[in-house]
Amino acid sequence: MMIKRKKIEEKIFKVLMVLATMTIAFALMLIIYSILYKGLPSLSWEMISQTPKGGFYFGKEGGILNAIIGSLYLSIGATFLAFIVGLPVALYINVHLVKRKKIVNAIRFFLDLLWGVPSIVYGAFGFSLMIYMGIRTSLLAGIITVAFLIIPIMIRAMDEVFKEVPRGLMEAAFSLGSTKSETAYKIFFRQCVPGVITAILLSLGRGIGDAASVMFTTGYTDHIPTSLTQPTATLPLSIFFQLSSPIPEVQNRAYASALVLTIIILIISLSARMISGKYQKNKINF
Amino acid sequence: MSIKPGRNIRNRFHNIWMLICILLIVLMPVILAFGLYFKASLLLSDNSVFSLLFSKDWQPSKQNFGFYSFILSSLWITILSLAICAPVCLLSAIYLTQYARSNVLKLMHPVIDILAGIPSVIYGVWGIIVIVPLIANHIAPLFDVETSGYTIIAGAIVLAIMIIPFVLNILIEVFNTIPEQLTEASLSLGASKWETIKFVLFRKAFPGIISAFGLGLSRAFGETIAVLMVVGNVVKVPKGIFQPGYPLPALIANNYGEMMSIPMYDSALMMAALILFVVVLLFNFASRFAITRFELRI
Numbered sequence: 001m002m003i004k005r006k007k008i009e010e011k012i013f014k015v016l017m018v019l020a021t022m023t024i025a026f027a028l029m030l031i032i033y034s035i036l037y038k039g040l041p042s043l044s045w046e047m048i049s050q051t052p053k054g055g056f057y058f059g060k061e062g063g064i065l066n067a068i069i070g071s072l073y074l075s076i077g078a079t080f081l082a083f084i085v086g087l088p089v090a091l092y093i094n095v096h097l098v099k100r101k102k103i104v105n106a107i108r109f110f111l112d113l114l115w116g117v118p119s120i121v122y123g124a125f126g127f128s129l130m131i132y133m134g135i136r137t138s139l140l141a142g143i144i145t146v147a148f149l150i151i152p153i154m155i156r157a158m159d160e161v162f163k164e165v166p167r168g169l170m171e172a173a174f175s176l177g178s179t180k181s182e183t184a185y186k187i188f189f190r191q192c193v194p195g196v197i198t199a200i201l202l203s204l205g206r207g208i209g210d211a212a213s214v215m216f217t218t219g220y221t222d223h224i225p226t227s228l229t230q231p232t233a234t235l236p237l238s239i240f241f242q243l244s245s246p247i248p249e250v251q252n253r254a255y256a257s258a259l260v261l262t263i264i265i266l267i268i269s270l271s272a273r274m275i276s277g278k279y280q281k282n283k284i285n286f
Numbered sequence: 287m288s289i290k291p292g293r294n295i296r297n298r299f300h301n302i303w304m305l306i307c308i309l310l311i312v313l314m315p316v317i318l319a320f321g322l323y324f325k326a327s328l329l330l331s332d333n334s335v336f337s338l339l340f341s342k343d344w345q346p347s348k349q350n351f352g353f354y355s356f357i358l359s360s361l362w363i364t365i366l367s368l369a370i371c372a373p374v375c376l377l378s379a380i381y382l383t384q385y386a387r388s389n390v391l392k393l394m395h396p397v398i399d400i401l402a403g404i405p406s407v408i409y410g411v412w413g414i415i416v417i418v419p420l421i422a423n424h425i426a427p428l429f430d431v432e433t434s435g436y437t438i439i440a441g442a443i444v445l446a447i448m449i450i451p452f453v454l455n456i457l458i459e460v461f462n463t464i465p466e467q468l469t470e471a472s473l474s475l476g477a478s479k480w481e482t483i484k485f486v487l488f489r490k491a492f493p494g495i496i497s498a499f500g501l502g503l504s505r506a507f508g509e510t511i512a513v514l515m516v517v518g519n520v521v522k523v524p525k526g527i528f529q530p531g532y533p534l535p536a537l538i539a540n541n542y543g544e545m546m547s548i549p550m551y552d553s554a555l556m557m558a559a560l561i562l563f564v565v566v567l568l569f570n571f572a573s574r575f576a577i578t579r580f581e582l583r584i
Contacts, residue, residue, distance in 0.1 A: 118508020209405025
């Protein structure tokens with residue numbers, strides 16, 4: 001009797017487990033399906049190739065090119081900035097501090113903490129700092145805020161890659177007379193280029209999608225920015241604003257914009273997967 | 287010795303730049319905390335922390351800033367979302383690490399990755415398309431409630447889906463750190479697979495599981511746009527899951543930029559950001575600390 005009951009318990013839980021896993025897969029399909037279903041009918045070439053014309057927010061002509069370009073500028077700029085700061089930190093942890101396990105663990109712990117800080121906190125802090133220094137909302141302010149948001153993500157992602165570089169490779173470089181920075185940039189970095197690219201793409205995706213941090217720092221405009229000091233439209237905010245409109249046409253366009261953003265994110269995450277898949281094949285194994 | 291003359295200089299330059307970057311990263315949260323505290327100090331000098339946190343009065347024009355209803359909304363939404371997400375993640379993590387065949391894993395990996403990569407605004411749009419009408423037309427009538435659908439439960443469901451990939455990834459990592467000898471020993475003593483999971487794996491992983499939930503909780507607490515879009519944003523102490531709420535991040539996002547004329551209002555919103563920052567950091571700290579300890583012990 002006892003054994004039978006245990007068997008039944010296991011069966012029930014196994015069914016529940018499969019159901020839970022299927023729920024997760026189903027949730028993703030549902031999200032993509034509903035965005036496609038709502039967004040596809042209003043998606044047109046005009047939408048992604050024009051900036052908003054007069055009366056765009058009342059359902060008249062125009063598109064969201066300003067937001068697409070703005071988001072790309074913003075996230076590429078922020079990723080670049082984060083890379084300049086992040087790469088040296090990730091290399092330093094793995095080359096210079098390789099023998100100081102305690103310090104390295106403390107820094108990793110610290111980065112994990114930073115990763116959790118909500119983006120709205122960065123946004124609010126960035127905004128009040130801008131007011132304090134008398135800077136208006138601009139592309140540059142947005143780039144800096146988003147860069148701070150994605151730096152911990154980028155460092156941790158690169159760190160995971162550098163961690164896997166075999167110790168022997170570093171010792172070989174040192175024994176041949178390389179300085180520490182040469183070992184870092186010429187050996188570690190080159191050995192891990194595909195992994196680093198994956199880390200960059202991961203941060204890029206995060207940068208494009210974040211809305212709360214750019215809400216007050218980047219502003220919003222109907223034009224494509226021509227300099228770093230101009231306010232810039234971003235896709236998440238463009239979706240958010242269009243969706244708060246009571247006019248159905250504008251709301252439909254919000255769904256189409258959401259579709260555009262989803263496609264961009266999917267492209268980024270799929271290429272990141274492909275590159276990291278390739279990386280596994282080319283890695284030197286000792 | 288034929289060392290190129292620039293090499294040492296370059297090495298030193300790189301070392302200095304690396305150190306500057308590290309210092310910047312380490313100092314960042316300190317600067318954040320001080321900046322927020324500095325801004326919030328205007329409000330704190332007039333009111334006690336206790337009265338700010340537990341007063342229900344929110345009338346910025348009359349200088350009344352009580353955060354109670356916002357804090358309570360945030361708590362409702364976060365805890366509810368964790369309650370939805372936790373069993374799903376736990377069951378799925380056990381399945382994926384213990385039972386699933388490799389082709390299921392190959393399928394689920396990209397699913398989790400893509401879910402994690404979807405921007406929060408998309409989750410918000412999805413919430414408006416699917417969850418809000420679902421609640422207004424199907425779920426709320428079951429409980430004899432009439433609502434527009436923009437409710438705390440809508441925010442919690444959207445949030446739950448958002449933090450699933452995050453919590454699931456940590457849980458999978460936790461289960462994978464449990465050494466195989468432990469489970470094998472249990473199996474060799476005649477325990478069934480399920481008994482091994484229940485009495486060995488689950489018990490051993492328990493601290494890790496709690497930490498994973500803690501991290502999910504802190505992630506949910508700070509989430510802004512997706513929640514803001516579906517939760518209704520009415521300043522009121524919520525009394526049930528079918529009522530609209532107004533969580534702290536939404537408070538900041540909705541009012542920032544408009545309150546610059548009133549310094550006290552500005553200070554109050556920074557206070558809200560400070561509360562978020564401190565709560566999230568504390569939760570993160572406790573959970574990460576527990577996870578590190580857990581991994582060391584194993």
